[in-house]
Amino acid sequence: MARVVCVHGIGQQHGGEHALHGAWHPALADGLSRHGAPPLRPEDLRCVFYGDLFRPPGRVLAAQDPPWDATDLDPYEAELLRELWAEAARTDPAVAPPDARTLARAPRSVQHALDALSRSRFFSGLATRALIADLKQVRAYLCDPQVRPLVQHRVAEAVTPDTRVVIGHSLGSVVAYEALCSHPEWPVRSLLTLGSPLGIRHLVFERLRATGEFKPGDWPGGISRWTNLADEGDVVALVKDLRPLFGPRVEGHLVHNGARAHDATRYLNTAEAGRAVAAGFALE
Template sequence: MVDIAAIHGINMHRSQRSAMQQSWHTAMVDGLANIRSRHTGTLSLECAFYGHEYNDGKAGGEPEYAAIDIAPGLEEELLIAIGDGLEEDAGGDNEGTGTKLYLPGMVQRALAAIQRSDLFDGRDSRAIAFVKQVNRYLTDPDFRKLVHTEVSAVMEQSPRVVIAHSLGSVIAYEWLRENEPENPPALITLGSPLGLEPVRRRLLQRPGPLGWPGQVRSWTNIAARHDAVAMVKKLAPLYSPDVRDLPCDNPRRSAHSALVYLANVRTSRAIEVALA
């Protein structure tokens, strides 16, 4: 048995399992130490690492995309949703600021918002890599199977808590809907795009209605104020009134960072409650 199963999000294709294991464990332990948790010295963690699967030469593994590489459909829709979140956070709509006139107007506006922001370091290429990696997971059944096989291997260790960041929250949600772990875990989602309409539409194409994700003991969703990936901060109205939605205040530049989320006091207290 392991305390926590951790499922990462996008842009981990140049990382390694060992690096994730070390950095995530350190961030969680630091946060638990801040609240004087009794679990600080004993916390055990197993990572569901799938980032390397993007390095097969298909869409999602190349970090230097250009605007021309954006595919119509889900990729465009996700960029627009993120751009809307950034503009809402900035308190304006910034109409007409884009210069990439060969792109649809709403997409060029979204890219302009990303360039002005610190999200994805303000780089088009990282934003486009994000939407491509999400798109591949949601639309490529063979890739999705590889990812779920990795999650299944971790879940065999009967974790007490599943912590999932970004795209990892979508993966955790789907896996828990489709499987019945012998020991139901608590679920903690961080910076989740589960509230974005383009993601929800794709999930609705799977068998069964959206709602509570299977046999989980609890679901805590934590969303940072400036995190445009988690533009929809409250998942309870969309999935179940039993979801506990908590705001947090990550620094704007690192609002979507997994490590910043993991060390945040909201996450630390959620872990403490889940391990009680």
Template sequence: MVDVVGIHGISQQQGGRLQVLEPWRLALGDGIERARGRVFPKPSMDLVYYGDLFLSDSDSKGGQDDLELDSDAIAFFAAIQDEVVHEDEPDTRMSKGMKGVPPRLGKLANWVEQRFGVAGRLLFFGDLVQVRRYQSDDDLANAVHDRIREALADRPYIMVGHSLGSVVAYEALCTIPDHGITTLVTIGSPLGLRSLRERLRPAARRPGPPPGVETWVNIYDSRDPVALAGPLQPYWSAVVDRVVDNGNEPHAATRYLGKLATGATIADSLTVA
């Protein structure tokens, strides 16, 4: 039996389950120590790895200067632009060019850069390109969910989803019956974006948490460009939002996992179990 299962975010195409799992396990252990001290038992942990399923999309990773957007992706980002950018926002030039961002999305690119910097803009577009692909490709989503089912065979009861992994976790728990997860922790989640929520699959379009989930805690850094829409409680009333400060790496999974807020949530769930 495993206590906690994690679901990673973007840009893990060249990695593997064990490579991603070890930093997560260590960071979560630090978060639990911050919350409960050194003697509190550390949970067993597994990780759902699916990055290799995006290998054909490797040119659209976060942190890259090249971005390939098809018409559907452009429409997706245009909807986000209409959602978050005021119509009077000036359409100025970006400080550093990013291939593949069409003029139609100039206001969005500039708005994100002004608030989160050049690195934040690259991360924002790179992350949400893969979110959009996951949402639009049912075969890809089914393959990811198959790997989640494999991990659920070890009967974890706590699930942690980072970034795109938070979208994957939420949809999977709404889709897979008898999953056994009672605590869901989302970190650095873009689920606050209406444009993304409207593209959730039918089973995930629900006002409450996924069936069987008793506790849902959402943890975000207000300077995280992927979580720029902020809290989730306005859209799912059962969610408990927590704000943290991840320093100079606001979207890093290990920064989120090492926080007291994350450790306390996991420790409380371990105690209940």
């Protein structure tokens, strides 16, 4: 029975729960060590996996599908892309900032954004097709009414009477927040969010959904502690301080993850992550 349940973010469609566990468990164990807390047993951590929901099914060999390009983004995806571009330009001098002309809602402006982000440190090495695929995963979870229940069901299956801490990375922080808001009866005592897009207005915050008398910004369920970690260069964590939207009880920390600002394992192996998890155990 896992004491810690982890929820991954986008871009995991070719992974799996066991591979994630193999990377996340030692990283969090190192974070606990940095904090001076006892080690975490492998069986104490479970990774919720939902990336397969975004993996296209196999098919009979035929003509290859054309790669996605700027014309394949819908209005939501294009708007999210422009927000990421603006944040990348703020944190990376190699990225030219958008202006009124390049922010116009047209395929050419979307292509400008894709070209700019391809030159950024944050998206270095990520092909345009992969970036578009990631944007489509965010839209699918937040906008497709068939996807969210499937993901939420997997989280609900993972939480047990022994679970005290839920960790959400990237889009997984949105999934985790909504799950806790929907289940105040769960025994979870602490939420740890890493590289979270929860604070992005209009595109994420206003689209949050949960059961019951829920409204975006509500405290997530019956937890006692919420810690949010963000790297200054993490473009996905566009809003670093969640307190204006979710209240003063959110404990926020800026950490330094080096060149891989959004990497989940680099968040997990920090003393701040170890402190948050250990504090969740102490609330038992």
